[in-house]
Amino acid sequence: MKRNLSEYTDSELFYMLQKDKTIAEKAFAELYTRLSPRIYAYCLRFIGNKEEAQDIFQEAFAKFFESAKQDRLMTNVPAFLLRITRNICINFVRKKEALLSYEDYMAPEASSQDSNELLQLIKSALELLSEDSREIFILREYDGLSYKDIAEIIDEPISTVKIRIFRAKQKIREILEPYLKELQRFN
Amino acid sequence: MDKYSKYSPSEMLTLLLDGELDGDNEQIFYDSLSQDAGLQSELKDQLSIREAVRNDTEAFTPPAELSRAVFANLGFGSPLAPAPPKRFFKRYAVLALLLLFVGSYLATTPEFIFGKKENSNALAQMQKDGLPISGADESQLQINNPSIPVVSSLENVAEPTAKNSNFNSQNSINNLGEFTNLKKNASNRAFAQMNSEKSNNRFINSNIDNSNFDDIDNISHNNIAYQRLNSSGINDDENSLNNHNAFAQNLELSQNFANNQFRMVNASEYTKFSQSFSFARSLGESPFEKESALPREKFVVLRGIYALTRAENNLQSGVMNSFSVGGFISSGLARNLSLGFEFGREPYSQIFLDNSNYSQKPEILWLGVGARYDLHEFNLFGSNPFAQIIAGGSELGPIVRTIVGASKIYSGGIGFNIGIEGSSMIYKNQNKYYHSDKIGFTGGLIYKF
Numbered sequence: 167m168k169r170n171l172s173e174y175t176d177s178e179l180f181y182m183l184q185k186d187k188t189i190a191e192k193a194f195a196e197l198y199t200r201l202s203p204r205i206y207a208y209c210l211r212f213i214g215n216k217e218e219a220q221d222i223f224q225e226a227f228a229k230f231f232e233s234a235k236q237d238r239l240m241t242n243v244p245a246f247l248l249r250i251t252r253n254i255c256i257n258f259v260r261k262k263e264a265l266l267s268y269e270d271y272m273a274p275e276a277s278s279q280d281s282n283e284l285l286q287l288i289k290s291a292l293e294l295l296s297e298d299s300r301e302i303f304i305l306r307e308y309d310g311l312s313y314k315d316i317a318e319i320i321d322e323p324i325s326t327v328k329i330r331i332f333r334a335k336q337k338i339r340e341i342l343e344p345y346l347k348e349l350q351r352f353n
Numbered sequence: 354m355d356k357y358s359k360y361s362p363s364e365m366l367t368l369l370l371d372g373e374l375d376g377d378n379e380q381i382f383y384d385s386l387s388q389d390a391g392l393q394s395e396l397k398d399q400l401s402i403r404e405a406v407r408n409d410t411e412a413f414t415p416p417a418e419l420s421r422a423v424f425a426n427l428g429f430g431s432p433l434a435p436a437p438p439k440r441f442f443k444r445y446a447v448l449a450l451l452l453l454f455v456g457s458y459l460a461t462t463p464e465f466i467f468g469k470k471e472n473s474n475a476l477a478q479m480q481k482d483g484l485p486i487s488g489a490d491e492s493q494l495q496i497n498n499p500s501i502p503v504v505s506s507l508e509n510v511a512e513p514t515a516k517n518s519n520f521n522s523q524n525s526i527n528n529l530g531e532f533t534n535l536k537k538n539a540s541n542r543a544f545a546q547m548n549s550e551k552s553n554n555r556f557i558n559s560n561i562d563n564s565n566f567d568d569i570d571n572i573s574h575n576n577i578a579y580q581r582l583n584s585s586g587i588n589d590d591e592n593s594l595n596n597h598n599a600f601a602q603n604l605e606l607s608q609n610f611a612n613n614q615f616r617m618v619n620a621s622e623y624t625k626f627s628q629s630f631s632f633a634r635s636l637g638e639s640p641f642e643k644e645s646a647l648p649r650e651k652f653v654v655l656r657g658i659y660a661l662t663r664a665e666n667n668l669q670s671g672v673m674n675s676f677s678v679g680g681f682i683s684s685g686l687a688r689n690l691s692l693g694f695e696f697g698r699e700p701y702s703q704i705f706l707d708n709s710n711y712s713q714k715p716e717i718l719w720l721g722v723g724a725r726y727d728l729h730e731f732n733l734f735g736s737n738p739f740a741q742i743i744a745g746g747s748e749l750g751p752i753v754r755t756i757v758g759a760s761k762i763y764s765g766g767i768g769f770n771i772g773i774e775g776s777s778m779i780y781k782n783q784n785k786y787y788h789s790d791k792i793g794f795t796g797g798l799i800y801k802f
Contacts, residue, residue: 170748191429198423206419207412220419227423284405306371307406308413313373332367339398346398 171196176243183234194231201244202227205251207308212255212301214293222258226251245315252301252319259297284345291341299334306331358382362392370399650691652766652801654679658774660793662702675699679743681725689727695743695754696720701778701789717778719752721745727760736761739772749780756795766801 171179171192182193205226209219230247240246292300305316313331317324339346358365358381365382368374374382386392424430658675677697683690698718723743731738736759743754758772774795779788 187428194427194429195424198420202415202420203413206415207409210412211409220416223415223419224423224426228426231427284401285409288402288405289409307403308409313371328364328368328373331371332364335367335399335402336363338402339395342398342402346401349401350394350397 176200177240180234180240180243183231184237197243198227201247204244204309205247208248208251208304209255211289211292211304211308213258214289218258222251222254225254229254242315242318244309245311245319248305248309248311249319255301256297284342284349287342287345288338291338294341295334295337298330299337302327302330303334303338306334362386362389363395366392366396366399370403650801651682652680652691652799654681654695654770654797654799656697656770656795656797658697658699658791658793658795660774660776660791660795662700662789662791689729691725691727692722693725694720694722695745699791701747701749701780701791717748719745719747719754719778721752721754723754733759739770747778747780750778752776752778758795760799762799762801768799768801769796770799771796 174182174193174196176197179193179197183190183197185193202223206219206223209223209226210216213219213222226247229250233246233250234240292303295303302316302320305311305319306313311319313324313327316331317327320327322330358378360368360378362382362385365374365378365385369379369382386396654677656677656679658677660675675698677695677699679693679695681691681693696719698716701717721743722745723741725739725741727737727739729737738757738759741754741756745752754774754776756772756774758770758774760768760770762768772795773792775790775792777788777790779786781787
């Protein structure tokens with residue numbers, strides 16, 4: 167008999183979400199602990215605005231829990247949750263683009279907490295990337311997903327994923343090149 | 354080199370860093386890397402970018418308020434340690450507990466500050482019974498005999514002269530005749546009261562040598578004889594002189610007794626010792642009852658813990674958010690040793706090397722068995738030191754806890770515990786073993802029954 171929830175797989179915990187409230191709550195807490203950093207990173211870096219990212223984050227977990235109530239076989243829970251989050255993010259961006267100008271939307275949010283200069287530049291560079299490139303960079307670098315998982319989430323072949331990741335990284339490096347050269351010179 | 358691969362060197366670099374490059378292309382890539390300075394520079398850039406992303410802690414840390422909102426939205430409780438409802442109270446709980454402990458002690462033992470007049474009961478009874486006590490005598494009794502309880506009974510009083518004869522045989526002889534009359538004519542109310550007093554007052558100090566005990570008895574008997582002679586209305590000069598001689602002798606003995614620097618107290622069942630005993634003296638010569646006379650104790654303990662934790666994260670969300678309950682029983686194996694168990698719940702910080710795959714347990718349940726040693730022979734402001742060790746298991750691994758502190762028990766069996774507690778828990782995470790340690794203050798209630 168397993169002693170605590172940390173020993174269960176994501177799929178087993180997902181199945182437990184269909185049980186009574188006490189078990190479901192514990193299973194959800196464990197899944198939340200495991201997955202929330204990735205989901206939050208995706209929301210925050212993809213949307214760029216903290217308040218909006220938090221709204222999406224909350225909505226994503228609510229939909230995730232509702233989806234779990236349906237009897238379905240789940241083999242890749244992180245990818246499933248990321249797909250839910252991605253859909254909410256994309257819908258949000260579509261609606262917002264219709265209301266705001268591109269400059270308004272892409273205006274970088276000032277953050278006093280960032281002490282790492284390169285990180286601050288990366289966040290700015292992310293906002294200059296296309297939506298596809300930004301998303302795939304986040305899925306790969308922030309969420310650490312394999313090419314296969316990313317292909318599953320964005321519903322594209324792996325060959326396309328490879329090309330997009332390569333282009334996104336090249337673009338980021340291109341934007342940061344002046345700073346990176348300085349960095350190498352002092353190192 | 355790359356003419357043998359369908360990927361460019363930059364593409365191979367990206368695939369390699371992402372763990373997607375196959376073995377054949379990997380060799381081709383390393384060949385290119387050794388010759389291409391631009392590729393080496395690109396590798397450094399990509400590694401710098403990756404390192405910066407790894408350090409983006411803001412992105413990987415959902416705010417606690419957001420987590421609570423997510424759970425509340427689903428009708429669940431908070432996944433985090435509950436926020437203390439009254440932060441002010443929690444912040445000062447340790448101080449409040451300490452003050453409560455000290456205050457309770459002082460409130461129940463005023464003699465610690467003001468000095469106690471244990472003999473006032475006897476004096477009051479003498480006045481109540483209408484026994485004539487001169488102002489000078491009263492003053493002398495209060496000053497010179499401040500802490501000598503009346504230890505007398507009808508049986509003891511039956512032969513007062515035998516003891517008095519030790520120091521004043523003439524007094525004893527003179528008193529004897531009148532004393533016989535007293536047994537017939539005088540009221541026995543004072544004796545009955547004295548008898549009751551004796552049952553409530555006990556001499557516990559074994560350091561008092563026999564002569565001291567004899568002196569005490571003599572003082573008591575002479576006091577009683579003096580009282581009775583006065584109350585019987587016998588006022589002839591001889592008796593009066595003899596009785597006053599006896600009383601003067603009492604005062605002298607009282608002074609001798611006071612010189613021994615012992616104070617007798619109305620000892621409860623749990624504090625059967627002199628409160629002014631020095632530590633060295635109490636350690637050297639036990640003033641207490643024999644082991645066989647000690648009650649076999651059972652007690653339960655409810656404690657709160659406030660501690661700092663190591664490793665680096667302190668999950669203690671407030672003061673005294675960790676509690677434990679335990680039960681002990683005297684072992685019978687050795688004096689002062691009790692065996693029992695404790696269980697509780699408290700946070701332990703844990704180390705995670707891989708932020709993408711971890712689970713944190715803010716509150717951990719633990720259970721253990723162990724021993725507690727209460728040093729009854731040692732008294733610190735009315736409380737007894739104790740040491741305790743508990744070994745057992747927790748949700749994550751084995752745990753050991755030790756406490757050094759003091760406890761004070763009141764006559765009802767309820768009391769307080771305070772002390773310093775250290776604990777260490779071993780746990781396994783991501784296939785590595787770690788230990789999480791805590792040290793801090795503990796305090797709580799103890800109930801003996």
